[in-house]
Amino acid sequence: MKKWLKVSLTTALISFLMFSLAACNSNKADNEKLEKVRVVEVTRSIFYAPEYVAIAKGFFKEEGLDVELSTAFGGDKTMTTLLSGGADIALVGSETSIYVYAQGSNDPVINFAQLTQTDGTFLVAREKIDHFTWDLLKGSTFLGQRTGGMPQMVGEFVLKKHGIDPHQDLNLIQNIDFANIASAFASGTGDFVQLFEPQASIFEKEGKGHIIASFGTESGHVPYTTFMAKESYLNDNKDVIERFTRALYKAQEWVQTHSADEIAEAILPYFEDTDIEIIKMVIDRYKEQGSFATDPILDEEEWNNLQNIMDEAGELPKAVDHKTLVNTEVAEKILNE
Numbered sequence: 001m002k003k004w005l006k007v008s009l010t011t012a013l014i015s016f017l018m019f020s021l022a023a024c025n026s027n028k029a030d031n032e033k034l035e036k037v038r039v040v041e042v043t044r045s046i047f048y049a050p051e052y053v054a055i056a057k058g059f060f061k062e063e064g065l066d067v068e069l070s071t072a073f074g075g076d077k078t079m080t081t082l083l084s085g086g087a088d089i090a091l092v093g094s095e096t097s098i099y100v101y102a103q104g105s106n107d108p109v110i111n112f113a114q115l116t117q118t119d120g121t122f123l124v125a126r127e128k129i130d131h132f133t134w135d136l137l138k139g140s141t142f143l144g145q146r147t148g149g150m151p152q153m154v155g156e157f158v159l160k161k162h163g164i165d166p167h168q169d170l171n172l173i174q175n176i177d178f179a180n181i182a183s184a185f186a187s188g189t190g191d192f193v194q195l196f197e198p199q200a201s202i203f204e205k206e207g208k209g210h211i212i213a214s215f216g217t218e219s220g221h222v223p224y225t226t227f228m229a230k231e232s233y234l235n236d237n238k239d240v241i242e243r244f245t246r247a248l249y250k251a252q253e254w255v256q257t258h259s260a261d262e263i264a265e266a267i268l269p270y271f272e273d274t275d276i277e278i279i280k281m282v283i284d285r286y287k288e289q290g291s292f293a294t295d296p297i298l299d300e301e302e303w304n305n306l307q308n309i310m311d312e313a314g315e316l317p318k319a320v321d322h323k324t325l326v327n328t329e330v331a332e333k334i335l336n337e
Contacts, residue, residue, distance in 0.1 A: 143190030
């Protein structure tokens with residue numbers, strides 16, 4: 001009896017090992033079939049939910065792509081990574097492609113798929129304001145974003161829209177690094193602050209601030225964050241760009257047709273240190289104001305609105321025609337399939 005048991009266990013162990021080895025070899029073979037695409041994002045943000053959905057739900061893999069995602073934490077660092085060959089595709093604000101073009105690049109960076117279509121920041125007040133009007137900011141200390149970046153330019157655009165000169169009518173602070181703005185406000189700096197999610201909602205939950213307005217709602221549609229690549233990469237990898245854009249569009253449709261709860265569950269692995277209830281709240285807020293682009297097309301009206309905002313902020317180095325730095329052919333082909 002014991003001998004039979006010993007033989008049976010040995011046979012079972014061998015079978016298990018053979019099965020495991022076969023599974024490993026199969027997974028390895030599957031991965032080898034996938035084409036690697038290195039993507040660098042400007043920051044890790046719930047604002048980019050469709051990107052994480054495309055990875056988590058396997059939409060990129062369905063297109064034969066293995067997306068290797070890294071985070072640069074800054075527009076300059078993101079563009080440097082792309083231009084130096086450290087990434088194939090970058091997710092960053094469209095204004096960066098204009099800055100590169102203005103410097104006379106021989107290999108311009110082309111926007112080919114839009115991810116977000118509004119600003120993603122909110123106006124947070126230190127004290128609760130029941131009946132907010134923008135003129136309440138006059139004479140206050142306003143903790144703004146980095147000069148030259150889209151959040152700062154949109155912030156100034158919205159303030160001017162409401163008759164506020166950001167450099168004359170309030171004490172504007174812009175010398176604090178992006179990563180330290182929230183902590184500076186929490187420590188007592190400023191009466192108002194311009195913040196991304198989830199920090200704005202976290203402050204509200206903790207009683208450290210109160211969301212009173214949306215810069216995204218106030219500024220209208222802009223190509224706030226887009227996927228872009230060097231022109232040479234687009235020309236040499238047209239099939240990869242097409243498959244990448246198709247996967248992204250699948251994710252965009254998925255986000256539009258699923259609840260905040262379902263989206264939060266899908267992207268939770270990318271935000272393990274964030275309360276899932278906060279993630280749901282943020283997604284709801286972004287969906288409500290239409291921040292997530294419903295398709296990858298960056299149209300001319302949005303492009304011109306972007307340049308108007310840059311020009312208003314004194315940060316537009318030169319006007320650039322839509323067709324010069326935007327390629328909508330791939331996205332349009334995907335939508336017509």
